[in-house]
Amino acid sequence: MTFEEILHAYRSVYYSFPQPLKTFLGSLYGSIPLEIRFGRQFGIHKKLLEKFENGDEQYKQDYIYNKILETLIFAETYIPYYQKKFKEHGVSSRDFKALEDIGKFPTISKLEMKEHLDELYTDVRYKPVAHYTGGSLTTPTKFYLAANSRAKEKVYNNYIFTKIGYKYRTPTLLLKGREISVPEKDIYWEYEPIDNYFLLSNNYLNSEKFPLMYEKAKAFGPKFIFGYPSAVLSFIKMSRRFGLEPLPNIEGIILASETCYPDxxxxxxxxxxxxxxxxxxxxxxxxxxGYRVSDHYNLLGSYAAMRVVDGEIVTTSFDNFVMPFINRRSGDYATGEVTTYGSSDIAKTVGNIEGRTKDFLVSEDNRLVSITTMCGGQHLPLMDIDAIQYIQEEPGVVTVLVEDPDHRVDVVKVKEGMHKLVRDGIDFKVKVVDKIDKTYRGKRIICKQFLDVEKIRAQKERQESA
Structure with a gap:
C-alpha cells in the first residue's frame, strides 16, 4: 500500500487530532511530493495524460480504442455479469474493431448495478474497496474500485485545475466535504494542511455566524475557492447581506459535485x-x-470514454480492474453541440451538462421539465432565496420548499415565476421553511423526485416513435 492509501484508510483518526498536531503532521506530509505519496500509479497516469494531451488526432483515437478494448477483454474474462450480457447480445471483444463499435455493446443501468453487484466485480488483480454514490434520494448505489484509483483522480484534478492557474497547495478556501463545525466551542472552520485548504462549515454558511466565518477565511488569504455551487452562492449571498466585500486576491473558483446552472x-x-x-x-x-471554463465542457479522452446517447451520458471506464463499467447509463444529460473523435460518437466536448434524471419534474401529461428551466433568474428572486428544493410524488404536483428564515421572500411572486416558466401542467405548492437539509457532506438536494422518470421517459419515446 502507498502512503496515501494508508492515510486515507485512517483519515478519521487524523481528523480527530487537535488542530496543532494536525497542522504539524499534515504540513509535513503535504510537503512530500505527490509521486511519493501516491506511489507508482501517480507517475504512470501523469505521463499518459501529458502524452495524450500533446498527441495528434490519430494518436488520441488509437489510445481510446486500445483502452476500450482492454476494458472489454478484462470484463469478458473476469466479470460474470458482462459475460452473460455479451452472450445475450451476441457480441464479444473480438467485435470491437473501431471506436464506433462500442455502440454494439449493451448498456448497464444503476438498477442492474444494484441487483447484480456480486457478479460485477473481481479481486483477481486488486483488492476491491467499496464506494457509494451520493444517494440523495434513495438508497446509495454501492460499487467497487481499487484503492490506487485515487492516484489517477489526483493527477486529473490537478491537471484540470491548472486551466485557471491553480498550482497544488495554493491557499484555497474549501466550501465542500465533511462537516467540521464545533458549535459548543463557537468553531465553524478548520485548516487542512495537507492540501492547504481552509474549510468553512456548509451547515452554518446561512447563519448569523457568517461574519465570523468570513473574517477567518479572509485572514487565511485564499487565492482560490473550491466548493459546491450552492455553497459558493451562499457565501456570496451572505457577504452581500452583511455588507462584506468579496474576498481579496481570489484568482479562480472551482465548482464541483453539483449541477451548476448558467444563471x-x-x-x-x-x-x-x-x-x-x-x-x-x-x-x-x-x-x-471534464471541465468547463468557457462555453462548453471539455472531456478528457485519456481518462474514460463518454458518449451521448439520446441525450444521456453513457460512459466506459479505463484502468478499473476491479469493477469495470461498459456503456454505463449515468443518468446525467448533455445538451448543445457535441464534437466527437473521428466517425465515432465518443465525445470530445459537449455544450452543457444539465444534471441527473432526478433533476426533472413531471407534468400532468407526463412531460419532463428540466430543473435547469426552473433556475431562470429573470423570473425567480434567486438572490433573496438561501436555498430551494422541489419534491414530487405524483405527476403534475410539486411541493417547493423555499429556505427563508428571515421571511423576506414573496411567495406569490415565486409561484408566479414558476408557472410562467413551465406554462402549465404543474401545480406548484410553495412552502417557506427555516432550513432545508443537505446531505451529510453538505451537498444540496435540489430535487427529491420519487417518480420513475426513466420509465416515464421510455414510455414517451415509445409513443413518439409509434
Missing part, C-alpha cells in the same frame, strides 16, 4: 469579476471527467 455562474462572476470560474464534471464511479 448561477453569472452571479459568481459578477461578485468575483477578476476570478476565472471552472466547472468540474466527474462522478463517484470515476468513469468520466
Amino acid at each position: 448561477e455562474v453569472e452571479i459568481i462572476k459578477e461578485f468575483f469579476p477578476k476570478a476565472k470560474v471552472l466547472s468540474l464534471y466527474g462522478n463517484s464511479e470515476r468513469d468520466v471527467i
Whole structure:
C-alpha cells in the first residue's frame, strides 16, 4: 500500500487530532511530493495524460480504442455479469474493431448495478474497496474500485485545475466535504494542511455566524475557492447581506459535485469579476471527467470514454480492474453541440451538462421539465432565496420548499415565476421553511423526485416513435 492509501484508510483518526498536531503532521506530509505519496500509479497516469494531451488526432483515437478494448477483454474474462450480457447480445471483444463499435455493446443501468453487484466485480488483480454514490434520494448505489484509483483522480484534478492557474497547495478556501463545525466551542472552520485548504462549515454558511466565518477565511488569504455551487452562492449571498466585500486576491473558483446552472455562474462572476470560474464534471464511479471554463465542457479522452446517447451520458471506464463499467447509463444529460473523435460518437466536448434524471419534474401529461428551466433568474428572486428544493410524488404536483428564515421572500411572486416558466401542467405548492437539509457532506438536494422518470421517459419515446 502507498502512503496515501494508508492515510486515507485512517483519515478519521487524523481528523480527530487537535488542530496543532494536525497542522504539524499534515504540513509535513503535504510537503512530500505527490509521486511519493501516491506511489507508482501517480507517475504512470501523469505521463499518459501529458502524452495524450500533446498527441495528434490519430494518436488520441488509437489510445481510446486500445483502452476500450482492454476494458472489454478484462470484463469478458473476469466479470460474470458482462459475460452473460455479451452472450445475450451476441457480441464479444473480438467485435470491437473501431471506436464506433462500442455502440454494439449493451448498456448497464444503476438498477442492474444494484441487483447484480456480486457478479460485477473481481479481486483477481486488486483488492476491491467499496464506494457509494451520493444517494440523495434513495438508497446509495454501492460499487467497487481499487484503492490506487485515487492516484489517477489526483493527477486529473490537478491537471484540470491548472486551466485557471491553480498550482497544488495554493491557499484555497474549501466550501465542500465533511462537516467540521464545533458549535459548543463557537468553531465553524478548520485548516487542512495537507492540501492547504481552509474549510468553512456548509451547515452554518446561512447563519448569523457568517461574519465570523468570513473574517477567518479572509485572514487565511485564499487565492482560490473550491466548493459546491450552492455553497459558493451562499457565501456570496451572505457577504452581500452583511455588507462584506468579496474576498481579496481570489484568482479562480472551482465548482464541483453539483449541477451548476448558467444563471448561477453569472452571479459568481459578477461578485468575483477578476476570478476565472471552472466547472468540474466527474462522478463517484470515476468513469468520466471534464471541465468547463468557457462555453462548453471539455472531456478528457485519456481518462474514460463518454458518449451521448439520446441525450444521456453513457460512459466506459479505463484502468478499473476491479469493477469495470461498459456503456454505463449515468443518468446525467448533455445538451448543445457535441464534437466527437473521428466517425465515432465518443465525445470530445459537449455544450452543457444539465444534471441527473432526478433533476426533472413531471407534468400532468407526463412531460419532463428540466430543473435547469426552473433556475431562470429573470423570473425567480434567486438572490433573496438561501436555498430551494422541489419534491414530487405524483405527476403534475410539486411541493417547493423555499429556505427563508428571515421571511423576506414573496411567495406569490415565486409561484408566479414558476408557472410562467413551465406554462402549465404543474401545480406548484410553495412552502417557506427555516432550513432545508443537505446531505451529510453538505451537498444540496435540489430535487427529491420519487417518480420513475426513466420509465416515464421510455414510455414517451415509445409513443413518439409509434
